[in-house]
Amino acid sequence: MKRILFAVMLLAAPAALAAETAPLAKAPAPVAGPVIVQVGDSALTLAAIEQLPLRQSRMANPWSPDGALWLGVRLADLLAAHGLAGRDVALRAKDNYTIRLKPTDITGDEPLLATRVDGKPLDPTTTGPLMLLWPAQAEKVMAKTAPDSNWIWGIVEIKAAP
Numbered sequence: 001m002k003r004i005l006f007a008v009m010l011l012a013a014p015a016a017l018a019a020e021t022a023p024l025a026k027a028p029a030p031v032a033g034p035v036i037v038q039v040g041d042s043a044l045t046l047a048a049i050e051q052l053p054l055r056q057s058r059m060a061n062p063w064s065p066d067g068a069l070w071l072g073v074r075l076a077d078l079l080a081a082h083g084l085a086g087r088d089v090a091l092r093a094k095d096n097y098t099i100r101l102k103p104t105d106i107t108g109d110e111p112l113l114a115t116r117v118d119g120k121p122l123d124p125t126t127t128g129p130l131m132l133l134w135p136a137q138a139e140k141v142m143a144k145t146a147p148d149s150n151w152i153w154g155i156v157e158i159k160a161a162p
C-alpha cells in the first residue's frame with residue numbers, strides 16, 4: 001500500500017515541483033570524486049555537500065529549456081554548516097565570474113545549490129561542478145522578465161565577502 005502511495009506521489013511530482021524546491025524522499029547513490037569546491041575553511045567533495053538535506057525542483061530554465069529535475073541543497077544550509085550564516089558571501093566560478101549575496105537575498109528554500117540534474121552530477125565542462133538556481137524565478141527568467149545574473153554556474157569557491 002505504501003509503495004502504491006509513493007508511486008502516485010512520484011507521478012504527481014512534476015506539477016507539484018514546478019516553482020519551489022521539495023525534499024527528497026530517498027537520497028541518490030553517493031558519487032565518489034575529488035574536492036570540487038572551497039566553502040569557508042573547508043574543501044568539499046560532491047558527496048560531502050550531499051550530506052546536507054537534499055532538495056529538488058523540476059523546472060525549465062535557460063540551461064534546461066525543455067525542463068529537468070535539478071537536485072541540490074539549500075545554499076542557506078551549506079552556509080550554516082560552514083560558519084557563514086548571516087554573512088555577506090561571494091560565490092566565484094571557474095571562469096572567475098563572481099556574485100555577492102547578502103543574507104536578505106536568501107529566503108526560505110531559495111536559492112538551491114545544484115549538485116545534479118536528472119540524477120547525474122553537473123557536467124564539469126558546462127554548468128558543473130555546482131550551480132546556483134533560483135527555482136521560484138525560473139518562469140520569469142524563461143520569459144526574460146527577470147535577470148539570470150545570479151544563476152551562477154561552475155561554482156568553485158564560496159567565502160565570506162570582505
Ligand SMILES: Nc1nc2c(c(=O)[nH]1)N[C@H]1C(S)=C(S)[C@@H](COP(=O)(O)O)O[C@H]1N2
Binds near residue numbers: 094095097152154155
Ligand atoms: N560562471 C558564470 N555564471 C554566469 C555568468 C558568467 O559569465 N559566468 N553569466 C550570468 C549571466 S549575466 C547570464 S545572462 C547567464 C548566461 O548563461 P551562459 O553563460 O550559460 O550563456 O549566466 C549567468 N551565470
Ligand SMILES: [Mo]
Binds near residue numbers: 148149
Ligand atoms: Mo546576463
